[in-house]
Structure formats: C-alpha cells, structure tokens
Amino acid sequence: MPRIAYFGPQGTFTEQAALRFGSELVPVDTIQLAIASVRKGETEFACVPIENSVEGAVPATLDALVRDEPVVAVAETVLDVRFSVLVRPGTTEIKTIASHPHALAQVREWIADSLPGVTSIATSSTAAAAAAVERGEFDAAVTAPVAVHHYKLDEYATDVLDVADARTRFLLLRRPGSLPEPTGADRTSVVVTTPNRVGVLSELLTELALRGINLTGLESRPTKGKLGEYRFYIDVEGHIAEPRIGDALAALHRHSREIRFLGSFPKADHEPVEARNDEFAAAATWVDAVRKGERG
Numbered sequence: 001m002p003r004i005a006y007f008g009p010q011g012t013f014t015e016q017a018a019l020r021f022g023s024e025l026v027p028v029d030t031i032q033l034a035i036a037s038v039r040k041g042e043t044e045f046a047c048v049p050i051e052n053s054v055e056g057a058v059p060a061t062l063d064a065l066v067r068d069e070p071v072v073a074v075a076e077t078v079l080d081v082r083f084s085v086l087v088r089p090g091t092t093e094i095k096t097i098a099s100h101p102h103a104l105a106q107v108r109e110w111i112a113d114s115l116p117g118v119t120s121i122a123t124s125s126t127a128a129a130a131a132a133v134e135r136g137e138f139d140a141a142v143t144a145p146v147a148v149h150h151y152k153l154d155e156y157a158t159d160v161l162d163v164a165d166a167r168t169r170f171l172l173l174r175r176p177g178s179l180p181e182p183t184g185a186d187r188t189s190v191v192v193t194t195p196n197r198v199g200v201l202s203e204l205l206t207e208l209a210l211r212g213i214n215l216t217g218l219e220s221r222p223t224k225g226k227l228g229e230y231r232f233y234i235d236v237e238g239h240i241a242e243p244r245i246g247d248a249l250a251a252l253h254r255h256s257r258e259i260r261f262l263g264s265f266p267k268a269d270h271e272p273v274e275a276r277n278d279e280f281a282a283a284a285t286w287v288d289a290v291r292k293g294e295r296g
C-alpha cells in the first residue's frame, strides 16, 4: 500500500481527505513537511489543502509547490467543511479559542456572537489546536467534527459555520512520473513567473481564451524576490494530453520567465469538460498533410 503523508496531526480535515485516497497515512505537522516527505521519497504521496470556498487559496501550499524539486498533483477531492468547537471536560469559561487561521476566518461571526470578548489564537492546524486545548494551553479549539474522537475533549458546539456550504479542495501530490490518463473531466494546473511588462497577464489569458479553455483558478503569490514581482497559479479545465491544452501550455512557456507544471488530473466534480479536441485533431492532420505536400 503506498503511503500518504498528510497535513496533521490526527483529526484534521486533511486526514479526512487523505482517507479517500488510501489507508496508510503518515501525519506530519505542516504542509511543507508533507510535501518534503514526497520530495525525499519518504512517502509516495502527500495530501494537502489547496483552496477553500470561503477563505480562498492556502498560501502555505502554493508557496511549497514552487520550492525545491517539482511535485505534481495526480488527484483532487473536495470536502464539505463544518466545524466543532471542543473544550476540556468541565470547562465553564472560555477566554481563548484556537485553530488554523482558515478555520478561525470561517467562524469569525459565530465567535463574535457566541463567545464575545474571547481571544482567537492561530495554530498550525485545527487538530493542533485540539491537542493544545487538551494540554491546557487554550480553552477551546475550532476543529473538524472527527477531532472529538482523537482528543480527550467534549463538544461545546457542533455544525459551526458562518457561511453555509463551505468546501475545501485537497490535492494528492507525488513526484513527477507517468500522468493520470485523461478522463474528459480533468483539471490542469501550472505556475508561471512572467517578465514584468505591460499586458503580459492578459497575453497569458488570451492564449487560453483563443483555444476555448476554461480558467477555473487564478492566484498570485509574491516571488519573495523584488517587491511587486508575482507568480501566477493557473488552473484550467482539460488535460495536457489534449492538443489544445498542450498547445496552450507551450504558448504559456513562450510568455514566461519560468513555468512549472503542477499536474493534470480528474476533477473532483467529474463534470465533463467541453473540449474542441476533434477540431484540433482535424487541424493538426491538415497541417501534417500540407507539410507532406499531400494537401493544399
């Protein structure tokens, strides 16, 4: 059974996501360590959060994906997110509440209404907050519902969420190797660093639009070099094996100072992607024939 390092400790949302991909799970304390474990070959896979419907992209994941040796996504999954608030048995007063910053941001209004005046404290993950509450460091933790089974804590509140239907998307990463087969319902992800000149981002997006490619995500992160220099994370519908996607990525390569492929993999929603692959194949056949002098 291949092993999957995941953003832990036990009881995180990421553990729930990783369980959908396999059962040999290795908890590590940070997103960086999960991805490093794949880079070093300690585990074949890593499972990390990438995007939340309320709070947006997970910066720690975006940054770790461009550092060091390449890793690629081979699968994704989406979890419904709702939180529990856990306390030590017998707790009567809550002065501090801890969790992952993304989790705190998703229950900010609930905290203001239900626990006015408490101090919110950021921890490395939701489960790390539960562990800290168990040790007596804080009074309450905002966690995944399953965390109550891993820590000696009681439920103070369940189904806590400011925005209904919150969802988080997770990636399964591995070292570059053979790609997942195209399914007709795929996503492709790349990160590019562009030269700093007028119109470059619009040129990138035009390359996609011209080929009828649907953009599903666009994020920017600083390169951490010069102030004002950014990397763009681009998610599109389609698989690099499809001519129009391969063509578009080649065009992005021409416009970029650096480009890193982050994977082509089946979308979690399995919604078929409207593609114009027949037109692209017919066009390529025609060019081929013209080159051979067989067609005019």
Ligand SMILES: O=C(O)C(=O)C[C@]1(C(=O)O)C=C[C@@H](O)C=C1
Pocket (backbone or CB within 6 Å): 007, 011, 012, 013, 014, 015, 049, 052, 058, 081, 100, 102, 103, 124, 125, 126, 127, 144, 168
């Ligand atoms: O701390 C966890 O439990 C995580 O898996 C991380 C994470 C996130 O990064 O967004 C995952 C889902 C929730 O939105 C809150 C936290």
